[in-house]
Amino acid sequence: MDRMIGVIGGSGLYEIAGLEDPRWQRVETPFGPPSDEILTGRLEGVEMAFLPRHGRGHVHTPTSVPYRANIFALKALGVTDVVAVSAVGSLKEAYAPGDFLIVDQFIDRTFAREKSFFGAGLVGHVPFAHPVCPELSALCAGAAMLGGARIHHGGTYVAMEGPQFSTLAESRLYRSWGADVIGMTAMPEAKLAREAELCYACVAMITDYDCWHPDHDAVHVAQVMATAQANAGRARALIAALPGLIAAEAKGCACGRALDGAIMTAPSRRDPGMVARLSPILGRVLKG
Template identity: 75%
Template sequence: MDRMIGVIGGSGLYEIDGLEDATWVSLETPWGAPSDQVLTGSLSGVKMAFLPRHGRGHVHTPTTVPYRANIDAMKQLGVSDLVAVSAVGSLKEAYAPGDFLIVDQYIDRTFAREKSFFGPGLVGHVSVAHPICARLAGHCTSAAQTTGVRVHQGGTYIAMEGPQFSTKAESELYRSWGADVIGMTGMPEAKLAREAEICYACIAMITDYDCWHPDHDAVDVAQVVAVAQKNAAKARDLVAALPALLAGPVSDCPEGCSHALDSAVMTAPAKRDPEMMTKLKTVAGRVL
């Protein structure tokens, strides 16, 4: 099977430049409609699929993003490698606005979102001890380095519910936990990609220092948007560099992402809910 690279764009990244045969396609999923149509095409001979996480025009809040529908849609299209681009705040002095950080861990502090494709009638427990595909993250680091942006490899992303930014006390708490960046959309996206057996990596585009920093004691939308727009050009350059690094047929991921469900389903076959079986056909059909 030919490789297809998926990109989910966050604040500031609403399209991919240079796609050949670019077409916006509408998809339906058992979890509702995705955030928007998906832009499909090819870049340097490699198939690509792009989805704006918040929708064109930024219409979805971090909480209302239809995460399950988005991941199901990517799986429907045959995406094998999914790169998420997310605007974040920095919790470390060394990670400055304008820098990129390639995430390798998460702390999930969200509480108002559906976080799994599985549920009553079809129970599944998937390991997310290592939520990022190290192979794909390595390629993202290499691609980022070609753009001239300052890139940091590895870091912990704390996902907050939002839509408000942190209080100073919260920001200091998260720093004490050792988190590196803070955002609102990293979870449950990474967990759902793992359940769908899609290799997933996250490029965190740093827009601000959150409110802990003495010189940045308040975060406002204007500041975030201004830096995000500057970062977006670098992000598009990074995406353009990925096909050369990922070209070739799809094979089993050496990190185990493509077999994440091998021992995850707990419900006995005779007890599985037929309706849930139908809903999970795309993301978990391989093991069902």
């Protein structure tokens, strides 16, 4: 099966040199509109889709991002591999602002977001012990190194609700848990990608030391944005290098079979409305 890369990130990541036939598309979903129109095109022969997570002009808070609509829209367009690029704070001295971390675990501390496509009338439970695609994550690490980024392989991302930054006590607590970075947007994005049977990788761009570091002041938006803008060039280089790597890699992961045995509701008891809404992305397992 041909692969299509979907990139979820901030402004600037869709300004990729060499993108052929670029077109902004409006996609309707049963969960309302996604964060913005989606830019599609081809890069080095690989189909690409770019979705501004907060919308162009940054109109969505971390809580108001329509995560279900975003993942649904990407899947409906034919995306197979989702690369999520997120600004984060560092909880470790060794992970400095400007570094990139390829996330392999999450701690979900969000509480005000819809986290599943499933619900009453159609119940499903997907495995999530290993929440990212190891193959896609490795490709992202390779692409980031080609782009000149300083990379850390593997780490735990604490997802907080926001939009406020952490208190000092919270920051110290997360450090005591052994977490590596903290952000506001990876959840429930990663969970929904798993339910949609998409490969998902999270590239965390470190912008600050949160507020635990004794030699750094509390986090300020201006500081975060300045470092994020400096990171943007390396992130664009990562995205530009990824199609060449992914086209040469045979897909051997199990992400596309994540729903095998996951749906609990008997076919005769499934809500027909939910089945109809979700069939565009879950049709493989809703035919029985």
